[in-house]
Amino acid sequence: MMKHASVVVIGGGIVGSAIAFSLLKMKTKNVCVIEKSYVSSGSTGRCAGGIRQQWSSPMNVKLAMRSVKLFEEFEKDVGMNIEYYQGGYLLLAYTDSEVDDFEKNVRMQKSQGLDVEILTSNQIKEKFPFINVEDIKLGSWCQSDGHANPQLANIAYAIAIRKMGGEFLTHTTVTGIDVQNRQIIGVQTDNGYISTKIVVDAAGFEAPKIGSMIGVDIPVHGERHQILVTEAVNHFLDPLVINFNHNYYVRQTHHGSLMMGQGDANPASGEDLGNTIEFLEEMSEKMIKDFPLLKNIHIVRQWSGAYDMSPDAQPIIDESKDISRFIYATGFSGHGFMLAPAVGESVAEMIIHGQTVTTDVSNLKMDRFTIGIEREHNVV
Ligand SMILES: Cc1cc2nc3c(=O)[nH]c(=O)nc-3n(C[C@H](O)[C@H](O)[C@H](O)COP(=O)(O)OP(=O)(O)OC[C@H]3O[C@@H](n4cnc5c(N)ncnc54)[C@H](O)[C@@H]3O)c2cc1C
CATH class of the missing domain: 3.50.50.60 (FAD/NAD(P)-binding domain)
Structure with a gap:
């Protein structure tokens, strides 16, 4: 030392x-x-x-855009393949107020130089036929978003x-x-x-x-968030999908498992790294409704970690x-x-x-x- x-x-x-x-x-x-x-x-x-640039605050957009540049160079610069994959991020809007927010955010993100677009629900169905688009009004899509192995x-x-x-x-x-x-x-x-x-x-x-x-x-302060992981299946999900209305995100890892999480209504403290059956049940129900093809997939693991929340x-x-x-x-x-x-x-x-x-x-x-x-x- x-x-x-x-x-x-x-x-x-x-x-x-x-x-x-x-x-x-x-x-x-x-x-x-x-x-x-x-x-x-x-x-x-x-x-x-998850690595995304689609934020509602210009500061987060700017920082995330710079990070994406650095992630693109990561393997060369830092020296390891970290399963970085720019499969995009799809954000789904279900309500009129979400539509207004998404359109406003996309305008702001474009003004920061981000290549981002609005997709209609028909375009979402065409691009991602496995998503249940019932009630979806539109989506916000950025191809250069993605994910890596943290x-x-x-x-x-x-x-x-x-x-x-x-x-x-x-x-x-x-x-x-x-x-x-x-x-x-x-x-x-x-x-x-x-x-x-x-x-x-x-x-x-x-x-x-x-x-x-x-x-x-x-x-x-620390706030506990839980994650659920399924068995590995053949690759089908390029983007990380975020649904603020149903309050979850899901992505497919390099090895094929699906990894997903949601915000709890009353989150436990970040010191408490336990898991709950309620999370498993709620998360699974949402997935089966929005991604019907996942109906018979097996869950293999769940864990939790802390968000370091600022005001x-x-x-x-x-x-x-x-x-x-x-x-x-x-x-x-x-x-x-x-x-x-x-x-x-x-x-x-x-x-x-x-x-x-x-x-x-x-x-x-x-x-x-x-x-x-x-x-x-x-x-x-
Ligand atoms: C379930 C979940 C999902 C998430 N998903 C995403 C996502 O998709 N994309 C994303 O960008 N972020 C995500 N995050 C957030 C992300 O994990 C954190 O923002 C990020 O890891 C914070 O990194 P950090 O280095 O600040 O904290 P940490 O990784 O917590 O590192 C802090 C370190 O400090 C050490 N430490 C504490 N006290 C001391 C001490 N006294 N002496 C020495 N060491 C000490 C700890 O042991 C710890 O290793 C997620 C978080 C959770 C919990």
């Missing part, structure tokens, strides 16, 4: 790993990631791997970080941060001490616990006003995997240049909660 680091990143999930990778790529030396468990043990290893992506970053000369400590818990005159001087862990002047809090839904070690309040369902990326060089990237609210490459790049730029260069993320600073920002609505 190194005794001194130029930057300590707390949390070795996809966000912390992307930040450390970007710092090393920008030639920063002595970068250290500290992960309390194994690589991808947090939300990242429990996530569905565990592979997290592992790829960890391997690359070590190859590039960074340290990636697993099974090491950060227990405290030492500060003198509002400057960070070091990080305590259960495996020893590392002196540093810069700390990045990328501890997912546990980021507030890290902040509280030095009196920084981070308004994020407006958008990330919080900022440097503390009270503790110099304490930077946090959290509050991803169910979409941190897809945003991670661009967030990694932005945070690395903030550390090296004092400001972002490639993507302006200033709208994601903490002070937006006092001045107000529009909530992201396209969330399951």
Whole structure:
């Protein structure tokens, strides 16, 4: 374990790993990631791997578009095939108000340069004959959206970080941060001490616990979300399909299984990683109605993970006003995997240049909660 680091990143999930990778790529030396468990043990290893650019907030569209560029280069850049597949995302609208929202969002997304279109229900039937289009008014479609395997992506970053000369400590818990005159001087862990002047809090839904070690309040809480996985079947589903009205998403993995999830009406805390039979029943009923061909498919597994929820369902990326060089990237609210490459790049730029260069993320600073920002609505 190194005794001194130029930057300590707390949390070795996809966000912390992307930040450390970007710092090393920008030639920063002595970068250290500290992960309390194994690589991808947090939300990242429990996530569905969806990568979409169709958001209702322009900031999320911009960040996701930059991430897609980086995912397109991922295998070459980071060095591993992560089953990245641009099979598109299909969002389904059932009500007049959804139709208005989709049309408004598509106009905004196009203004950001995204190649996205509205599909009529007949066009949806033609393109995806296995979807029950009864009651569907229209869809929003983007071919360059897609999905990847989040565990592979997290592992790829960890391997690359070590190859590039960074340290990636697993099974090491950060227990405290030492500060003198509002400057960070070091990080305590259960495996020893590392002196540093810069700390990045990328501890997912546990980021507030890290902040509280030095009196920084981070308004994020963990919310449990469940996933169901079926047996593998022949490939038929190219896009990830999202149905906000019936409150679910579904995609087919590289190996053929279907992976699906929904938002619970009363979600449990993110600390509770249990599973419920109600989720299994509700999810299955919805699938059989909207994808009748799945009627006899077998379920093989279910699991749960935490969304790190922020008050407006958008990330919080900022440097503390009270503790110099304490930077946090959290509050991803169910979409941190897809945003991670661009967030990694932005945070690395903030550390090296004092400001972002490639993507302006200033709208994601903490002070937006006092001045107000529009909530992201396209969330399951
Ligand atoms: C069911 C489900 C489905 C999802 N689907 C998608 C999707 O399709 N697309 C998408 O983009 N996102 C999705 N997400 C969200 C995505 O998983 C998260 O936004 C993303 O993984 C957050 O990454 P992270 O690195 O911030 O957090 P994490 O992966 O949770 O990493 C944080 C790490 O910090 C470590 N840590 C915490 N405290 C300490 C400490 N004191 N010392 C050392 N280490 C510590 C933890 O062990 C953890 O590994 C989904 C999430 C869930 C739960």
